[in-house]
Amino acid sequence: MREPVRAERVSEHLNRALHDVLAADPAVHVLGEDIADPYGGAFKITKGLSSRFGERVRSTPISESAIVGAGAGLALGGDKAIVEIMFADFAALAFDQLLNFASKSTAMYGRPVPMPLIVRCPSGGRRGYGPTHSQSPQKHFLGVPGLSVLELTPFHDARALLEDGFAAGRPALLFEDKVLYTRRMFRDGVVDELFRYEPPDRPDGVVRVGVEGVTGYDCTIIAPGGMAHRALEAMRELLLEHDVLCELLVPARLYPFDLGGLLPRGRHVCVAEDGPAGGTWGAEVATRLYPVLWGRLARPITLVSAADSIIPAAPHLEREVLVHAHTIRLAVLEALA
16 A cells, blocks of 8 residues: 655755755745755755756855845846745844845835845744844834745745745845744645634635634634744644634745735634734734624734743753643633633
């Protein structure tokens, strides 16, 4: 009997997406520190690209500002660029290039100018990398006119997400939770024995996860990227141990945020993210949802985020700062009590 084919790991899926994008379009370049073979990047996402596509894939000096600036220059000159930041923490070093050059270049020359630039940012903790290699800094890039903020998920097709980002004509940051790389992609609408999912209606759209045939839920959890697995674990425990039924919405576009008409079906809404408390993406989501859901919300939207703290290197201390499945579970139970 033939063994069933297992889904790709997220790292394999993203690597294949990059190969496909480069093969399909000779205008695409990839830049980043140590991305060329044989190293293939710190997380091996660019493995094989330089051997196959030569000078269109270049390792660069350690200067995030220079790398993003060069990528933006390529995009402004009519090519397309994917830039890898080794750790998302260092995207802060390229903030000026993103804020004052790439995002503004789409609209400051007297006519719309496309800026097909995607900056990939491996983000998040749970690996004990410490304060400067474990952050989820997405919130610092929200609200920049002309700049999109995306996040990789185990539901969304990475090639479609990259090509859609190019087609949008505005620079984008693509955050990739590092713990996702070893996870497997979901496929065929199946999450596990309990949950099923509806594919997004567009490459950066929202995935809805729930129980087949159910339309009414106690709570809707909204969670991006790597947080989706923790939300699913919380949903499973809530259902089996507390008889609380939740659905999950997983967006790939964090900003500008748009549910695309896919409204929460729960009588309560909980937004979970891994960034630190204060001025969060979740607050932006809640602001967008309140005018739409005001008439039927039983209580304020619950925001779950990491602690207002520097992320420690010691794993047992790191665990106290970041969001876990039980953090989400307790937040939902408290809200519904």
